[in-house]
Amino acid sequence: QQQVKQSPQSLIVQKGGISIINCAYENTAFDYFPWYQQFPGKGPALLIAIRPDVSEKKEGRFTISFNKSAKQFSLHIMDSQPGDSATYFCAARHGTNDYKLSFGAGTTVTVRA
């Protein structure tokens, strides 16, 4: 049972374009929402994260938009570069005793030069 639903499964964007990945959740006990970037043969690496009391967070070319009432959040990659080609995972942390992360299924982003 996927607790965090992620879309699209894959996307292709031209260099300099904007990549947008969307995630939705149901569990209101989630208290922290990170995004991870994974290159082939590597483990996921934390990219950017947000808490539900904030509507937007920007770090460089990466922005998270968070809509608490809709239980949705998204990652925007501005001025996409070929080096951004990777798989991106949204995740949500259970704000209970185990504080485990539930991951979305991932979005493979391909940036064409």
Next chain:
Amino acid sequence: ETGVTQSPTHLIKTRGQQVTLRCSSQSGHNTVSWYQQALGQGPQFIFQYYREEENGRGNFPPRFSGLQFPNYSSELNVNALELDDSALYLCASSLGAGPTNEKLFFGSGTQLSVL
């Protein structure tokens, strides 16, 4: 690089066998989490260890077990391997447990194939 090292990088086993995967956490980190990542899927939480005690478990059967040692390194043991256990097993280290445990640093994983 995160400083989290996992061994071995690849492993081939047959159904019914047992396997042990190892993880060295990043210096200064006292919490280790294990995740299973099936092909084309996001990581699934197996369990977490904090100061040598299991501190949370996902929806995995008891044949998945673990240990954390005094130096905070960890092992994941899987008994009676099944074909569906074929996956990338990821170890993540972090500092602390509970609400302050936010930044997970993942290793590159162990790719397990069960034939």
